[in-house]
Amino acid sequence: MTGAILLAAAVAALLQSRGPMVPTTRAVRSDLEQHLVVSGRVRVVTRVRFATPLAGRVVAVGAVEGQRVVPGDVLVQLDDAEARAEVAQAEAGVAQAAARVEQLRQVGAVVTSQAMREAEADLVRAEAELARVERLVEAGAATRASLEEARRQAELARARQRAADAQQTAAMPAGADTRLVLGALVESQGRLAAARARLAQMQVVAAEPGIILARLVEPGDAVSAGATLVEMAADGETELVIEPDERNLAWVRLGQRALAAADAFPQTVFDAEVSYIAPAVDPARGSVEVRLRVDEPPDILRPDMTVSVDLTVASNTDVVTLPADAVRGAATATPWVFVVEGGRLARRDVRVGIRGEGSVEIVSGIAPGTEVVLMDGPGLIEGQRVRPRPEVP
Structure with a gap:
């Protein structure tokens, strides 16, 4: 019994002398994309307001909010006796x-x-x-x-x-x-x-296809000349409006492609393209208005819907990458990593490039195959003996 205790103590002392076990990974070459994900809203470019040039009494309303209409559909009927x-x-x-x-x-x-x-x-x-x-x-x-x-x-x-x-x-x-x-x-x-x-003016008739946004009168209402009776989003160009932080403005450019999905229908993903970047920044919110054109909007889109827009702002192929949690001080001007050399920790300053989902491009500072320590809490110091524990990527 005493011998076993002594053996265990000796093993523990040996391991202690070799340092703590730390998770590690290796720098690899891979393709990397950086994305900017921003919430926004659907904006219909052509919003039509229907009115009548004559005063009268409403006898029937055919417009229903959310309903699709085609040219010739009667939206509102006034008393025409x-x-x-x-x-x-x-x-x-x-x-x-x-x-x-x-x-x-x-x-x-x-x-x-x-x-x-x-x-x-x-x-x-x-x-x-x-x-x-x-x-x-x-x-x-x-x-x-x-x-x-x-x-x-x-x-x-x-x-x-x-x-x-x-x-x-x-x-x-x-x-x-x-x-x-x-x-x-x-x-x-x-x-x-x-x-x-x-x-003919006693009838308000749809002149083009679209979706009814608002029904503003009911049968029996007396309306004055020029009053808006129905609002409609006409079929045609659809835009997404987002307001990314001004710090991300450098990543956004005209013609940039994006993927978008309505929060109500996340499984329906559709293409969009940046068509407008506001020339000024909103000083109150520190954001800039960006519009994206949707050439083939899905049927589920409705005006003012909330959407998530995923912009691919940068992409590089065959670059050195590391997991994001291997880079320390990544948001500072002097990012660095711990590498394992001869069983000890060594600090290496690195220069980072684009940031992908969970990965960071390493422009300089380490070579592919370098063993790098992943974040594992405080307490590690340069020169400390450690025992690498490779993590499965």
């Missing part, structure tokens, strides 16, 4: 004006042609009578008074012929009567178009 009556009245006015045009075309030509023929016949008779009286006066068989009367009758016939000619011209397509009735027709058609436009 009065507008429909105006359309009916205007349609009747157009029909009456059109009937007058047709009547002028069919009847006017017949009446004016007959009057023209009668006036021309009267003129021929009056001129023939004037010629006969003139011959009689020359022969001394008629008085000067009869000649004057014949001349007066001929002049009256000419006047009637000119009037009939003017009436016939007026009844033709370019005439004054035609212009009058056609003008009345055009005016009534204008009133009809205005009435139909007013009737």
Whole structure:
């Protein structure tokens, strides 16, 4: 029993003389990526607000928040009874004006042609009578008074012929009567178009596809002209807006690719690309606004959703790397590591490069294969004897 105790004590003393056991790893060559993960929100570039230019009373609301709509969907219906009556009245006015045009075309030509023929016949008779009286006066068989009367009758016939000619011209397509009735027709058609436009304004209709964001009225509500009734996010360009700390601004650049996922649907990962970097930093928060374009947004995205954006800000291939917890003072200007040389700890200053997930690039200071001590609490000092305990990477 005493011998066993002595043996155990001797072994313990030997181990103590060789120092404590410390976990170690070896520097290796590998590819490394540095990521910047930032939370943000979905922003819809095209946000449409629907309003009506007319005041009225809401009778139906077809818009439902979160619902997808397509062009032609009726979002809000106002009371249109009065507008429909105006359309009916205007349609009747157009029909009456059109009937007058047709009547002028069919009847006017017949009446004016007959009057023209009668006036021309009267003129021929009056001129023939004037010629006969003139011959009689020359022969001394008629008085000067009869000649004057014949001349007066001929002049009256000419006047009637000119009037009939003017009436016939007026009844033709370019005439004054035609212009009058056609003008009345055009005016009534204008009133009809205005009435139909007013009737159409009683409906708020989606002009493009999108998703309803807000329904701001209910049936029975009285709305004023210009009031917003519905808000919609139109299909089109979708953006993600993030605000990384200004200290990370150097890592962000236009055209940079990223992966993103909505917090509500973390399994759905989609691509994004940096499209805008604000020219100024928010002094209150010390952050900068960055926008990322989403060319193919998944259907699950909704405006103002919270998203996580993973930017690959740097990548290097075939570089010397160490686990992050092997580098001491990594956040300072003089990072360093403990290496094991001849069973003792030796400090080596290193220069670090990019930082990946759990790994750090070592630009200089140690070579691949160097055995490095992992963080294991305080108490280790340079020159101390230690016993390496390699950790499985």
